[in-house]
Amino acid sequence: MSKITIVGGGLVGSLLAIFLAKRGHTVNVYERRGDPRKTDVYAGRSINLVVSHRGWTALRAAGVEQAVKAITVPVYARMMHDREGNLNRVPYSIDDKAIYSVSRGELNRRLLSEAEALPNVKLFFDHRCVDVDLQNATCHFQREEGDHVVVEADVVFGSDGAFSAVRQKMMLGRFTYSQEYIEHDYKEVAFPANADGTPKMDPHSLHIWPRRWFMMMGLANQDGGFTGTLFMPNTHTDQAPGFDTVRTPEQVQAFFQEHFRDALPLVPDLVEQYLRNPQSTLAIIRCNPWQVNGKVALIGDAAHAIVPFYGEGMNAGNEDCKVLNDLLDQYGDDNWAEVLTRYAAKRKPNGDAIADLSMRNFVEMRDLVADPKFLLRKKIEGHLQAKHPDKWLPLYSQVKFSDIEYKDAWKEGLRHDRIMEEVLAMPGVEEKWESEEVERKALELL
Ligand SMILES: Cc1cc2nc3c(=O)[nH]c(=O)nc-3n(C[C@H](O)[C@H](O)[C@H](O)COP(=O)(O)OP(=O)(O)OC[C@H]3O[C@@H](n4cnc5c(N)ncnc54)[C@H](O)[C@@H]3O)c2cc1C
Missing domain, CATH: 3.30.70 (Alpha-Beta Plaits)
Incomplete structure (x- = not known):
């Protein structure tokens, strides 16, 4: 079994600690900030998140689904408020599926406690990573009081968020990186x-x-x-x-x-x-590779920071942890080079896809949800899905309610766009959207 350093005890780092400790590894988590269970490190920034299908799949696999469910509120629909205060409710799915609202701070506290309850996890707060030796998986931390801590390990995970210090170190080598702030x-x-x-x-x-x-x-x-x-x-x-x-x-x-x-x-x-x-601010960060030397790897926002408009940043990070865990099942716990190489190859295209999907959903939420054509499209897609669930799964459901890889959902979503463009151009479609003619047309184009 390995000695593992996790840099960053946020949402993904704490879940990763649970996964790896349950496999028997010795896990030390080093977090820059104070313990959020003792100090209000989230004051004024305790945004709410939605946990959706992929997030739950990972939380279940880590054995903490119920502990997290207890602090969530299920959400079944979007409720649009127009300027006059009129409301329009649009369900997320035709079969009453929900996404789950949770406070980011509350969730972080819960996951840290679940991790700390495991005998082979140790949490170190007020430890800021300032350097990583990528050859030797050795990390350097600076403490508030001024002392410097050096920690050797077999493997290091950088789950230190969008402005990752671990990634910063990887950037000094052969590394591709882009950072885009949206307006x-x-x-x-x-x-x-x-x-x-x-x-x-x-x-x-x-x-x-x-x-x-x-x-x-x-x-x-x-x-x-x-x-x-x-x-x-x-x-x-x-x-x-x-x-x-x-x-x-x-x-x-x-x-x-x-x-x-x-x-x-x-x-x-x-x-x-x-x-x-x-x-x-909100930034999209893409980078490659996600691991070096089979010893240091990025996970969560450190590997793929995205805009929050699909509500998938953490869900994607949770899925990273689950995929890693599955690869450890498959290739063994002492074969890190193989596991990390496969992890990076599998997740990187999905990180890119969810970044694109999230920008697309920004446009959808910002302006399209108030557009009658968009609302008509949602109704037609819901109708198609109800009648042909094996043939038509709307993009939103693929992303939020399935394990379909983000990259495949993105491709399918673009195909749906082309088909719906033709369907919405049918004369009188507003009146006959539930007709067999409209249904036939969409299915023919599939
Ligand atoms: C407004 C908004 C809404 C969002 N809504 C959703 C949503 O509905 N659903 C969803 O799935 N996602 C959502 N997200 C995204 C989600 O918050 C992130 O994807 C998630 O927090 C990523 O988790 P992480 O652990 O990778 O990074 P973080 O949560 O950023 O955690 C990183 C941790 O590393 C620590 N750290 C940083 N640098 C160092 C260092 N040098 N040394 C040691 N520790 C360090 C930080 O203090 C932090 O605790 C939203 C984001 C925003 C901004």
Whole structure:
């Protein structure tokens, strides 16, 4: 059995620790920040995440599905809020499938506790990785108090997020890397529950306020409140405001009054929160290779940071852990070079695909969910899926409710686009979308 260093005790690092420890390896997790169970390291940044099918598959395989399910809220539909406050509910699937809302901080705390309960896992907080010897799997950590810790291991995993220090070291060698910031940043706003603890909106829907160039989302918490996230360009344009033009209390009040009128009365301290909470950036990071020397590998956001619009960043990271675990089953626990090479080869194309899919869903959430043509397409696809589940699985369901590899889902989604373009061009399709004629046309084009 091996001695393993995991750099980064976030969502993926803590799950990876559980997987590897349950196999019998000795696992040491080194986290830059303090222990989130003792200090509020997530203050103002405790965004909510959705756990979906792939995430659950991995959590189940690691034996922590129930522990995580206990802190989630199931979400069955998107609830669109227009400017007037009218609501339109669109289920995620035709058979009542759900995605699950959870607070990132709460989930991290739960996974760390599950990892720490295993006798062969040790967690070290306030340890910032500053260097990695890639030949020897040796890591160097800097502590708050100033001391320097050197840790030798057989294998190192960099699960230290989008701005990974492990990856930074790999970049000094033969390494391809790209980093793209999108123009949109985000900011969190907490929606409180009613005084009696009941929610002010349907907790089983993902609330979306799509406004073409910007949008707000709201996901339920177990305490009846919601975590709202505003996505908006940093810099305004002729068409739309930006964070740079919504800065003063008066501007914030006027902005929400104009664009999110129905949300205003739900958050009494909205202006204070908006001004207090940080504005964060969003980047897409691609890199290659994901492992070197069969000794050091990247996993989670360190390998594939993506925009959050499919809600798949962590789910993809969880799937990385599950795939790695399956490869260890197949090739053995002492064959790291083989396992890590296969892990990287299998996951890299999927990391690229979910990055593309996530950008596509950004456009869908931001402007298309308010577009009648898009809504008609969703209805036709739901109808096709209901009648021919073996032939038509909409892209969203492939990504969120199946184990189909992201790269294959992406290819199939592009094929669906071409077919639906022709179907939506049929004269009178708005009236006859449920007809056999429309169904036949779509199936013929398949
Ligand atoms: C607004 C928003 C919404 C999102 N929604 C969803 C969603 O609905 N569903 C979903 O699946 N994903 C979602 N994501 C993505 C998800 O948050 C990430 O994919 C996930 O957190 C990645 O986990 P990770 O462990 O790889 O990285 P992180 O969670 O970033 O954890 C990395 C850890 O490494 C530590 N670290 C960093 N540098 C060092 C160092 N030098 N030394 C030691 N430790 C270090 C950090 O402190 C951190 O604890 C969302 C992201 C955002 C921004």
